[in-house]
Amino acid sequence: MKSAIHAANLTKKYGKRMALAGLDVDIPEHAVTAILGPNGAGKSTFMRMLTGLVSPDQGTLSILGQYPSWQLNASISYLPDRARWFESHRVEHAVEWGASLLPGFDKDRAWELVRALGLDAEMDVRGMSKGQEARLMLAICLARDVPLLVLDEPFSGIDMISREKIVAALIDSFSERRQTVLICTHEIAETESLFDYAVFMKDGRNAMSGHVEELRASRGSVQDIYRQLYS
Numbered sequence: 001m002k003s004a005i006h007a008a009n010l011t012k013k014y015g016k017r018m019a020l021a022g023l024d025v026d027i028p029e030h031a032v033t034a035i036l037g038p039n040g041a042g043k044s045t046f047m048r049m050l051t052g053l054v055s056p057d058q059g060t061l062s063i064l065g066q067y068p069s070w071q072l073n074a075s076i077s078y079l080p081d082r083a084r085w086f087e088s089h090r091v092e093h094a095v096e097w098g099a100s101l102l103p104g105f106d107k108d109r110a111w112e113l114v115r116a117l118g119l120d121a122e123m124d125v126r127g128m129s130k131g132q133e134a135r136l137m138l139a140i141c142l143a144r145d146v147p148l149l150v151l152d153e154p155f156s157g158i159d160m161i162s163r164e165k166i167v168a169a170l171i172d173s174f175s176e177r178r179q180t181v182l183i184c185t186h187e188i189a190e191t192e193s194l195f196d197y198a199v200f201m202k203d204g205r206n207a208m209s210g211h212v213e214e215l216r217a218s219r220g221s222v223q224d225i226y227r228q229l230y231s
């Protein structure tokens, strides 16, 4: 397995709180990896570290063979866990913003995604529901043809049936493009079919990781493993 991301003994403390407590993990390239775990396990901290928004206190991190940096961020499409990007925009402005600012942004693809996700150009972001806004942010991130996608809770706020539809569309899109994709989510039931690889985090560490097919063969579904590890 060739790694797109290699992390060794990563630690990060906020005051007395250990967000990462010696995280060792290898994320395979050209695969879709789930980063799973309960609230506070350190998932978002790890994802922020990939884009240089948070620096490790200790440990090493290599992404596509490089250290995290602003230059490297041109190769990463990052969906943060709690951002609102386009409050004073309409959908069409958000797409223009992406096209003018984001490296690798494919405008035709953005429009395809916007329509497929049930949005239209004239919609005002301020008036959107939480789920509609989440779809817009997801469309903007997925429209980028870059080697690495880092999506922190991309489905939160999106209803179950729509989530299932989006997941089905994503499976086709990811296999076509050979991108490395990391997704942090709590919606395991509807998203399990997306994942090639899974990392289960606990207390800032890697509690278990592996290829989903192998994990399933030895331990049951991703949901079963989740229950075994955390309940």
Ligand SMILES: Nc1ncnc2c1ncn2[C@@H]1O[C@H](COP(=O)(O)OP(=O)(O)OP(=O)(O)O)[C@@H](O)[C@H]1O
Binding pocket: 014, 017, 018, 019, 037, 038, 039, 040, 041, 042, 043, 044, 045, 046, 081
């Ligand atoms: N900026 C911050 N300041 C202080 N503490 C923080 C900060 N960011 C994270 N933490 C703490 O670090 C720990 C890990 O947080 P993190 O957001 O990485 O967890 P998570 O696994 O993404 O959780 P969730 O599933 O709730 O999003 C938590 O205890 C959190 O309170």
